[in-house]
Amino acid sequence: MGVESLSATQDLFLRDGIMDIGAPRSAQEYGKGKVFVRNGIKLGFVSATFSLNGKPLPTGQEFRVHTSKLMSRYVPTDLELLRAQIADCKMRGCDFIVASIHWGVEFEFFPRLRQIEAAHALVEEGVDLILGAHPHVIQPVEYYRTKRDPNRIAVIAYSLGTLTWGWYTAPHLILSLIMHLKLAKGHVGGEPRTYIESAKPNPVVPLRRRPSVLTC
Template identity: 60%
Template sequence: MDEILPSLPATPYKFYRPDAHLIGIAAGGALLVDYWNAPLPGAATDGAEFGFRDEVYWFYKSARPITKPEEGARDLLNRRDNSVVSLPRGFEKECTVSMGVAGDLIQAEGLEQSKNVLFSTVADVLFEKDISFANYESVVAQDEVAKEALGDGRSFTMCCSKEQYSTLTQHNGEHFTVLNTANNHTFDLDLAGLETTQKLLEQDGIVNVGTPRNVEEHGRGTILTSKGIKIGFVSATFGIRRFKLPPHERHRIHVAKLCSKYVAPELELLKRQITDCKAQGCDFIVGSLHWGWEFEFFPRESQIKAAHAVVEAGIDLLLGHHPHVIQPVEFYPTVRDPKRIAVIAYSLGSTTFGWFTAPHMMLSLMLNVELAKGTLDGAPHTYISAAKPVPVFRHHFMEAGKLLMRIEKLADHVSPLGKMPPSVQKMNEYAKLVLGDSYAR
């Protein structure tokens, strides 16, 4: 029987940056009057662009997430029905590949105790597929280095031990197939942290995308062939916090201003990678974007336009991560191919992220996708034949005196009679708000 849980933090509000008294006072005042109920225009999401107002807004919405879309983003609500995804009439299928996708994989103190428990109830969604993908966001270091970097747990540094890395990246000996390593925490432990992480990924046979090791790889896609389907992965992150790469190491990450408050989204780096994937004869292109505004349940209008632009350039499946909350999955009919439905997951949320207990932070998304390669009118094509968002959440429990974490499918805990714990009820409301008709399919 589960033991009584210890007191756990609800959100980062008043948890990080205990020295930031003015920010805390201002955010607390804003919360009292419900100051922001829609996205703040001109807000920064890149830490390098943060000012005082951005800090206050960040802490405010970490406690009270933004549940309304921008006015210019409302049209997205009409494209959330996954029933539109199907193979074109006359398509002759030759082979298929299944994919399981998760969001951010982030360390939590003591997470190593949950090895082979963490993914036990969602293994069918991730590890029983031909390809499994997630965003890996906690570089690896020796225990003493990680402990020093994390300090008292109130640091924004994301790093972990080898044992925690193992918990995050595998289940019963089955590893993720592909992990994105281009994100704003890639260099939290300088280049050494990235290199240690890349060596472990290589040893475990995990393909990592977004962090080239040499100059020649920069701006190129990463290619993986599974069951006869050649898949190109392209990746970029919106920023790398305040870290400055030395000039001779700037090739080590695919980074572009995707969400700057000063300039329009820069898409050239992504388009270079797309062009490279096409040149290498890829059947299908997956885009991994670390971007977006944290704790906002809908993408900004600029993101929607950018997503459509890179899809029209050649991306077929776009996987977004960073906001720590879920955002809609869009089923977008492409102009470049009227028979193609591209799938755009704006934010899959954080699969793991500390021990926070607020419903908006516990909830995340997984995505099941099936690709089909074949011919249509005598020409080769690879389409998405099915795509289903799967809402999941982190369940914390005590067992044998240990605090454990397990990812649960939300549908397994939702009662048709409406009798469910308040946290499950709230997560169910958020899932319906964000996913629309696709939630129940």
């Protein structure tokens, strides 16, 4: 809906204490992660979208959305923007890194091979949780044991479905997932570690006549 509407949305988030990701306000914020501390755990958030639905950002405002060629048919998957954000989160001492990625093919029930390869690469770079969106249907949740730390299991939700879409023409378009995670922070071999203690994907369906969600 344009940069003005993006800024208006961010203003509302700021008013209500909601942290936005993926939409830098200034060029200096581009390629940087967002950091949130809760219960002594420093969480880093990185993000990217493969598309703006064919609507280019205005000249001079290209930094306003983290956009990468994640799904192009013509060039390899570009992870450099996400890698830059991961490096920024590491530099700022984050205990746990979450990647929010807008990618995938609409209405397909499984991720493409290149997405799986990209997800594994991001996890080995330092991401601990991937939350995917765009296909509008649920795709598998993968529990991936990392090579960088044999004790670490990363969670990759390739597509959580959708919570704010108005198409309810088929059952598979109604069902979505919300990931509930519990983290544990401590020391392993004298080194500080933060691991996923539990991960539960909860199915939800939106109520057609009310602006809310029904938990199954």
